[in-house]
Amino acid sequence: MNVVVASGLAARYAERTVWSGADFRISRGSFTAVLGPNGAGKSTLFKLLLGQLTPAAGDLTVFGAHPHAGDPRIGYIPQSSSFDADFSIRGRDFVGLGIDGHRWGIPLGGGARDRRVVDDAVGVVDAARYVDRPIGRLSGGEQQRLLLAHALVGQPELLLMDEPLSHLDVRNQGAIVNVIGKVVRERGITVLLIAHDVNPLLPYIDNVLYIANGKTAIGRPSDIITAATLSAIYSAPIDVLTDRMGRVFVTGLDEEVTHPHG
Amino acid sequence: MGDVLLVVTDTTPRLTWNLIADVAAIFQYQFMDNAYMAGTVVAIVAGAIGYFVVLRGSAFAAHALSHIGFAGATGAVVLAINPIFGLLAFTMGSGMVIGALGSRLRSRDVTIGIVLAWTLGLGVLFISLYTGYAQEAYALLFGEILGISVQEVLITAVVAGLALVALVVMYRPLLYASVDQDLALAKGVPTVALSVAFMAVLALAVTDAVQVVGVLLIFALIVTPAAIAIRFTTRPRFAIATAVGLSLAFTWLGLAIAYYSPHPVSFFITSLAFGTYVAVRVVEVLHTRVSRTTSADA
Numbered sequence: 001m002n003v004v005v006a007s008g009l010a011a012r013y014a015e016r017t018v019w020s021g022a023d024f025r026i027s028r029g030s031f032t033a034v035l036g037p038n039g040a041g042k043s044t045l046f047k048l049l050l051g052q053l054t055p056a057a058g059d060l061t062v063f064g065a066h067p068h069a070g071d072p073r074i075g076y077i078p079q080s081s082s083f084d085a086d087f088s089i090r091g092r093d094f095v096g097l098g099i100d101g102h103r104w105g106i107p108l109g110g111g112a113r114d115r116r117v118v119d120d121a122v123g124v125v126d127a128a129r130y131v132d133r134p135i136g137r138l139s140g141g142e143q144q145r146l147l148l149a150h151a152l153v154g155q156p157e158l159l160l161m162d163e164p165l166s167h168l169d170v171r172n173q174g175a176i177v178n179v180i181g182k183v184v185r186e187r188g189i190t191v192l193l194i195a196h197d198v199n200p201l202l203p204y205i206d207n208v209l210y211i212a213n214g215k216t217a218i219g220r221p222s223d224i225i226t227a228a229t230l231s232a233i234y235s236a237p238i239d240v241l242t243d244r245m246g247r248v249f250v251t252g253l254d255e256e257v258t259h260p261h262g
Numbered sequence: 263m264g265d266v267l268l269v270v271t272d273t274t275p276r277l278t279w280n281l282i283a284d285v286a287a288i289f290q291y292q293f294m295d296n297a298y299m300a301g302t303v304v305a306i307v308a309g310a311i312g313y314f315v316v317l318r319g320s321a322f323a324a325h326a327l328s329h330i331g332f333a334g335a336t337g338a339v340v341l342a343i344n345p346i347f348g349l350l351a352f353t354m355g356s357g358m359v360i361g362a363l364g365s366r367l368r369s370r371d372v373t374i375g376i377v378l379a380w381t382l383g384l385g386v387l388f389i390s391l392y393t394g395y396a397q398e399a400y401a402l403l404f405g406e407i408l409g410i411s412v413q414e415v416l417i418t419a420v421v422a423g424l425a426l427v428a429l430v431v432m433y434r435p436l437l438y439a440s441v442d443q444d445l446a447l448a449k450g451v452p453t454v455a456l457s458v459a460f461m462a463v464l465a466l467a468v469t470d471a472v473q474v475v476g477v478l479l480i481f482a483l484i485v486t487p488a489a490i491a492i493r494f495t496t497r498p499r500f501a502i503a504t505a506v507g508l509s510l511a512f513t514w515l516g517l518a519i520a521y522y523s524p525h526p527v528s529f530f531i532t533s534l535a536f537g538t539y540v541a542v543r544v545v546e547v548l549h550t551r552v553s554r555t556t557s558a559d560a
Contacts, residue, residue: 104433
């Protein structure tokens with residue numbers, strides 16, 4: 001069953017069309033890496049899925065209906081989410097907002113049940129050691145785990161993560177991807193994850209959704225991250241190199257890659 | 263403010279060593295009863311909203327609201343209306359505009375500052391138009407809680423009640439949006455409407471607090487207690503309770519000290535707030551030094 005279906009979809013952001021003619025389906029329980037250069041419209045895709053933007057053309061459905069803002073089945077980790085050092089809120093209170101933060105009033109009952117849900121999610125992301133510390137004092141990796149726990153307490157069926165790995169060192173990237181991979185398999189959550197480097201994700205992902213040059217392409221990593229496919233997207237020669245560790249590197253046309261609309 | 267009560271005492275009351283008698287002496291005058299009632303109400307609402315002001319980084323907006331309110335209050339004096347209504351109209355109007363601008367706007371503080379300077383200028387014009395006495399302007403700028411009437415205490419209480427009810431209703435989504443606007447928005451929290459509503463509630467609180475400390479000293483009751491509170495606890499509800507407690511302590515103590523001294527109440531309230539903040543920061547620095555030297559892995 002497909003969680004997300006896009007047909008002839010076009011995205012417009014700040015009065016310009018960022019990409020168009022997108023056709024793809026995301027099946028339930030799959031893990032998709034969303035790749036592409038800066039400014040290609042990866043976050044714009046998330047805004048469409050969250051119902052915060054409407055499609056410029058074509059059709060988009062999430063769970064079989066047009067996306068609407070505040071869908072509780074969608075978990076979201078925004079881009080460059082981090083907290084200032086003097087941000088004085090306990091990790092536990094932050095995670096708990098994922099359960100009932102959108103409801104009006106001061107919470108009165110349900111404390112014990114909510115506490116279990118929070119403890120459960122915190123355990124899954126292995127953050128029990130520091131969940132009672134102020135979130136501003138935690139490292140980037142620790143904050144990222146609590147952001148994941150915050151998304152998980154809402155019992156999402158679709159998880160949208162906008163560059164959760166940037167600003168993390170390689171060791172932390174591996175650890176976070178491992179946690180994500182484990183959770184989504186266990187809970188059958190469908191994941192779209194925006195990243196710059198596909199390599200830490202390769203052992204876990206089913207598909208790659210490549211967004212570049214106003215176009216999109218979806219498929220298995222081995223089908224999409226090839227010289228032929230990427231050259232077709234960019235309408236220019238692109239090389240894909242694979243090293244002895246199985247890591248892939250995309251090269252060629254660096255200027256167009258970093259300034260796709262220049 | 264409003265109908266001016268000029269309290270002239272030929273001798274400043276003397277402190278005895280009997281604490282109960284000293285406290286009882288404070289409440290033998292109606293004007294001190296009024297001051298304590300208004301001060302209590304204001305301290306509660308100021309402390310509570312102050313937590314969100316600090317959390318949202320809206321300290322400058324709070325400061326600006328009070329200054330913009332000054333033009334409204336002096337304008338009301340010129341029109342022979344109770345200044346609290348002019349204050350309310352201007353803080354409400356400007357608060358909602360600031361709220362609609364949103365925190366994402368990088369130049370927001372610059373825009374607020376430009377409007378603030380102009381409205382202060384307007385206030386100066388209104389004062390010059392009103393040829394009465396400078397006492398009104400002085401009371402608005404620095405607070406004149408000892409001259410507050412029973413009717414004004416009632417208005418203050420109604421305004422504070424409205425603000426507190428609104429805060430209780432908005433509590434969770436406001437906390438969510440203050441922690442991370444993008445997360446709250448994705449969960450369906452109407453963040454822009456909430457930002458406007460918050461600034462409207464802040465306008466109510468500022469209007470109330472001006473009665474006690476005046477437009478220039480508003481920070482002492484709204485920002486300082488909350489800024490101290492978040493250094494003690496990371497739990498939102500404890501932090502709000504702590505901020506309210508501190509705000510009450512500063513106001514009550516400030517009034518009591520002022521009763522036994524020839525100096526203004528506002529000076530004592532602001533000094534208590536400032537002194538406590540400095541003390542907390544100093545203790546913090548000493549504490550981190552000690553824990554650094556005692557534990558190597560901290």
